[in-house]
Amino acid sequence: MSLLDISKWAIEEAMRLGVYQVEVTANSSLDTTTRFTKNAIHQNLASHNQSLSVKVIMQDKKSGISLVNSIDKKIIKSGIERAISMAKVSLSDPDFKTMPEPKNITPIKGIYYNETAEYDPEEKAKSVKFLIDTAADYNKNIKWSAGLFTTQVTKLAIANSLGVGVETEYTNSSIEIITKAQTIGTEGSGFAVDRKRNAKEIDFYNVALNAAEDAVSTMNPRRIPIGEYEAIFRPEATTLFIDYVGSLGFSAKAYNDGQSFLIGKLGTQVLNNKLTIWDNGRDLSTYMPQAFDGEGVPKRAIMLLNGGVPENLCYDNYTALKFGKESTGHAPISFGGPRDSPTPIHKIVDSGDATSDEMIQETKKGVLITRFWYVRTIRPDQGTISGMTCDGIWYIENGEIKHPSQQMRFTDSFVRVLQNIDLIGNKSTVKVTPSSTLPMLKTANFRFTGHTEF
């Protein structure tokens, strides 16, 4: 039986047991992860997962959820019974109207690759070895590399008792490398990544070279003073700000809970007028395109931010009906627990026209940042966050990179950072989390508040 067939069977069982509406989410996946450090593989694993989640709604709008890690009908049935018993003691949810009705969904081609599914352990080990050796051969000061190579093969089916019944199968693969360079008294660190749906298209050679080059060029870092700087963010760093904009700004739930920095500001100039952000789950330039959301509602493109003006929020079916809107297809896929807030996960930032070199030339006193680490929210309503730079930061003066910097702590508002954008890169790169496509950004003001020792 396919996952969709099993899901439909579970729906029939639940309806037979007297539920009002039911939604089933079933998945089966094979994930492999090859982690390496100090130039050798130290963790190498494969996991076959399967789960089936049932959400039941009773006539009186009470709900219950269960999850089982089996496709055995007896176990699924016991899961349904558990969900019903939980629903019976719940309280009615007056905001619940109905589950979504089925809509036409055009499948997306080009999201499943046999090459990824069939990448075997020996090939993976050889690819990792090639990556490590390529980085090591770049320069005599390269000390070691660490990172991970992953592949995922996922089957997913979503169905409900109103006739929604959709399924998909897709593959993903990624390589991440952190390369350390070292000579007497100093160390440098470089990071590079590539993500493809077809693992055979991963560019191991250039990933290794990019990380090695940055590792060597960040040796002998100097400490720069705490304070405000112009800042150029590479795409991995850009993703931090754009993800915060998405999760804290455009979720209809965050907006109505008073947690969004956009409260009362839809249709007004909030961020810089150079910044335009779409969300399009069907766009093949994103890493993990999806034809439908976690409720089986078709994905469609929406304009989030048009020239710095927020235009639309993201709704799932529940929040849409609660606030008199239409679902935008942003229900997260949910397994056995409360569904997360509807958020944009396929963000595409419109490219600008600046090259990386032009951004540096336009910087009077600033920094070039590769990525961030351990960033946490301080004030969600004001967009204030704090975290560390990671794996490559360089000080720029009068249009030239002067020297690498020690890693710095920043504390700033992503709203302020994105209000002060003055340049946007001319190329977009696929970034994960899970699926944005982003260019480099340059902002006029970025606040560093602390130092560390490396």
Next chain:
Amino acid sequence: MQELAEKGLDKALKLGVEYADVRVIESERRTISVKDGKPDKLSHTLGSGFGVRAIVNGGWGFAGSREMTQEAIHKTVEQAFRIAKASALTTKKKVKLVEVPSITASYETKIVKDPISVPLEEILEILISADRSFRDKSPHVRSTSSQIDARREVKYTLTSEGTRISQKIYLCGGEGRGIVRGNGQTQKRTYEINYGSRGYENIEEVDLSARASQAAIEAESLLYAEVCPTETKSDIILDDSNLALQIHETIGHGSELDRVLGTEVDYAGMSFLTPDKKGNFRYGSKYVNFVADATIEGAAGSFGFDDEGVPAKMVDLVKNGIFVGYQSSRETAAEIGDKTSSGAMKASSPLNLPLVRMTNINLLPGEWKSEEIIEDTKEAILMRGQNLYSVDQMRLNFQFGPEIGWLIKNGEITKVIRNPSYTAMSYDFWGSVDAVAKDDWKMYSVNGCAKGKPVQGIIVGHGGSCTRFRNIRVGVKGGN
């Protein structure tokens, strides 16, 4: 379960592994949550599966599956074997493990009442009542949410060295929070039931409604409170869950030996506590003593045996301020020449590889009474409530922003301070401690500790009591 595990191990031995272990797990979890005064999600999870680790030609392999059949476990063992052989293609030195006596044993969490069998209505009543208590005290409430979570895990661990261990471990706890908005401010206060490896008595012993009321009163006071002084030095006092989080993020993660050896560079980071510092590096003042202790009955991180079959134990991490030991595994201990593992290997599911994880990382009690510390303090900020936390990749620089602060003046707690924050280097921070209480020492929990790839989330325990830190940078610019 045990039979399946034996079949898996037999297969591994037939294939010619140098070492193998098999974990077979069945788990059950029930989560009841309430949002804005009404049941939000009532969910139940029934899980099962197994994970197989193997060493072949000196390389590691792991495979896991949810399919509880002989055919599936044989196939999974073969996969682990093949992966281990592939790993060995890049291995420069073969995996070595410190000795652990093989053992046949069982362990079960001591409980009074099964937390998963308690009627749902009873739990809902607790949550709805607490939610109501928060709302009753908060005219500016914007949203409220709370949950109670109970878990049971039955696990068989078998090793090719002859170990056979069965464990049944319970874990339950919960938390709630309210968000208030007014006077141009949005503020949050949480109220928790610390997780414990206990039964439903862990929930029953807490008056959650009283905690919710107090949280609401404090949240309201934050809306009109003065902001934390900006960019100045101050003494600070920590005495609650934020102290637990501070322990967690600094010495907790900093003393994980796998991190020190670089196996988490690609995700969780490293640590500055390198082996050359063991036994001679001053991590804290003489009043600072940290242990990793998996033997504390009822604590969130307690168990009978870790996932390598090492019996639960207590090990010193920092003694009289000096860094003296690590949390380790059989492999990482061997790598630095230690004779034994600290017994810290744990996986969050059968499909995950065991990693060095915190058990209960505790700041041992000092000699003071908590009220004496307050009375003895001329000026300081008392900070409470887990909120912002951020630490660098080496566990050196950190910045914390608890939920609430109170100004202490001349030995008395005075006015509320909003948006408190502090930042320091780990060893400077713990080096500034001059008073640790003993009377209010208790166990807390930190939920959602994440490590590894794929990411594994677990709940760990932390013990602590009222502690005073001298001359700390507070009120980070831009953070308030």
